[in-house]
Amino acid sequence: MRIAALAPSLARGERRVAEAIATDVQRAVDMTAQELAEAVGVGRASVIRTAQTLGYDGYPQLRVALAREKAFGAAAPAAAEGSLGVVRAAVDRFARALPHTAGAVTEDAVEAFVAALDQAPRVVIAASGLSAPLGYDFAMRLTSAGRPAEFLPDTLAQHIGARQLVAGDVLLTISGSGANAATLHAADAARDAGATVLALTAFARSPLVSRATTVLVVPPVTGSFQDELMQTSRAAFALVIEALVEALVVRRGPRGRGAREATLAVVSESLGE
Missing domain, CATH: 1.10.10.10 (Winged helix-like DNA-binding domain superfamily/Winged helix DNA-binding domain)
Known part of the structure; x- marks a missing residue:
């Protein structure tokens, strides 16, 4: 060393x-x-x-x-027996971590998060690397719930979109480490523009947290920065995203239910024999 x-x-x-x-x-x-x-x-x-x-x-x-x-x-841990054993061990590890994940999410933060998504004239999502698929998923789910959101995979485009936000708009950031440089640049641009910055991250003391208006901390499976780097699991993030969209639908009442019905109608029409 x-x-x-x-x-x-x-x-x-x-x-x-x-x-x-x-x-x-x-x-x-x-x-x-x-x-x-x-x-x-x-x-x-x-x-x-x-x-x-x-x-x-x-x-x-x-x-x-x-x-x-x-x-x-370090010495390699004892391997689970066969591929099925590896899968079961990973699922069991995630299941044991779920209470820890739920316990880290506070009522005030969730209410502020969902309210900002509901009320914002415009929502832009900034997420890159392994969080990029979550950005796409979140945008699709929000749009299906009647809350249009923009996600552009290119980080430069995300930065440009953040810079063009105004007061009342929302930049929704997703970063496991909370230290992704491209996401931090977008957060800085949105904050300078007067927009609200929402953050989904795994660590309560990370650079992204200091830039955000409202933060939801979704801890990694073991709570370790090392495991966040090595395992880079986003399973807990995906679960929280689904729950947030469900909370938004409930908050919107008839509007939310109407959007869901319209989405289901489109899905039904797209299914073949």
Whole structure:
């Protein structure tokens, strides 16, 4: 690990950061730069400088490198028996995590989230990488519920759409890590334009959270940043998205039910023999 090699040459504050990381890598992986700074007793800038001195663009890139080293350096877990065993183990793991997922979603946040979607003249969705399919799914579900939403897969187009929003409009962001650069740029553009920024993310202390008006935190299956990087599951996000659209339909009453009936009519006509 390059931390051990470079630690002696670091400035005192940076050396304290490096030593804290080396002492408990898993803890460092799951901490933001601000959390690590507070734990060590230095400024956030010292954490960032430490990461840069170690050869990374910033602390997020150092966290990823630490997670990769820890994951690939550890002994492989006992494999489930056969492909069916792997599938069952994954399903069981997700089922055990569901109470944790539901418990992290608060009533006030859900009400504010759904109200903003209901009332906004325009909704643009920003999601990229593994969250992009969720953006497409959310847009389709909202449109089917009578709440048109725009999702453009290209991140530059998302940024342009966010920049063109006005007060009262909504930018709906989806990012597991809460640190996706393209999504953060779109959130900054929407906020500068005076729009409401809604966020679905897995971590309560992430860069996206500080940019959002309302946040719904959907924790990863194990609550670990490392597992978010390695497993990148979006199953819990998909479940919450379905539930949010259902809540929107209920909130809209006859309008929501009418939109659902129109959608079902189109689906019925599209079915062949």
